[in-house]
Amino acid sequence: MTSGAEILASVLLLIGLAFTLLGSVGLVRFPDFYTRMHAPTKATTLGVSSMALAAVLVIPGGIVAVLMKALTIIAFLFLTAPIGAHMMARAARSGGIAPCEETRIDEMPTEPVGEDDGGHPAG
Amino acid sequence: MRYPAYNAVLALVWMALNHGFTIGDFLIGYTLGMLILYVHQAFWSERVRIVRPGTALRLMGVFLWEVVKANVQVARIVLDPRVPITPAFIAIPLTLKDDFTITTLANMITLTPGTLTVDIAKDRSALYVHCLSTDDVEAVRAQIKRDFERPLDEAIRCSPL
Known part of the structure; x- marks a missing residue:
């Protein structure tokens, strides 16, 4: 017997799988470091989110408890993924890794612009 | 005690991760949250309001x-x-x-x-x-x-x- 919840969970798993797979394929196919950064960071957020939601539907132990856990996982993912991507991209840029030649527009100055305000002093 | 809203969010995260949804769980989470907020105080530079x-x-x-x-x-x-x-x-x-x-x-x-x-x-x-x-x-x-x-x-x- 397959229940509706199991079918829905399978669909969500497949969606998550598809986006994660596409992210990996993008990683291989894209031409340079910066374009490659795009594939895995985004695919993971949507992919892992759907997988976490699929888990909510099938893991026993109270749907509210598991849902809260899944939502926490998704929230942390959305908080941490962009920071990792940002740090890698920034490091690559200041390390002088050249973008691919299809990159025609570059509005980013090579030298830092303006005065560094050093951020706000701590509390 | 300075940021009750953040502290409550931390308590909710604790409850979510800990599978407990009683007043007691909230209080434990809130107390741990106070500790975390205290440690992180130095990083706080602005008050955020929606x-x-x-x-x-x-x-x-x-x-x-x-x-x-x-x-x-x-x-x-x-x-x-x-x-x-x-x-x-x-x-x-x-x-x-x-x-x-x-x-x-x-x-x-x-x-x-x-x-x-x-x-x-x-x-x-x-x-x-x-x-x-x-x-x-x-x-x-x-x-x-x-x-x-x-x-x-x-x-x-x-x-x-």
Whole structure:
């Protein structure tokens, strides 16, 4: 017997799988470091989110408890993924890794612009 | 005790991770939260208030929809046998002034597939964003400012501590 919840969970798993797979394929196919950064960071957020939601539907132990856990996982993912991507991209840029030649527009100055305000002093 | 709202959120996270939804769990979470907030005090530079919850909620909705939409666009590019991309580094001039709102905007840009925040101008006049593929730089700029920056600016007020 397959229940509706199991079918829905399978669909969500497949969606998550598809986006994660596409992210990996993008990683291989894209031409340079910066374009490659795009594939895995985004695919993971949507992919892992759907997988976490699929888990909510099938893991026993109270749907509210598991849902809260899944939502926490998704929230942390959305908080941490962009920071990792940002740090890698920034490091690559200041390390002088050249973008691919299809990159025609570059509005980013090579030298830092303006005065560094050093951020706000701590509390 | 200085940030009851943040502390309550931390207590909720504790409850979610710990599978417990009683008053007692909340109190344990709240106490642990106080400890965490105390340790992190040195990093806090501004007080953040949501002044227009409606705008904030709509922004979240627009954001989630953009994430899904853009994921599909990137998937299309990945699957296209020619990989038709024209990447670009573009500058997004900033109207936002505060740490919190700028950080949120930068993260939203990164989480929306197809755009990735690379850096911020040292004087905070602009964010530098890498676009996976765009023919119309002005459109990307306008869309980010209209969909993300303006609602953020309207919904959230920051003041120094």
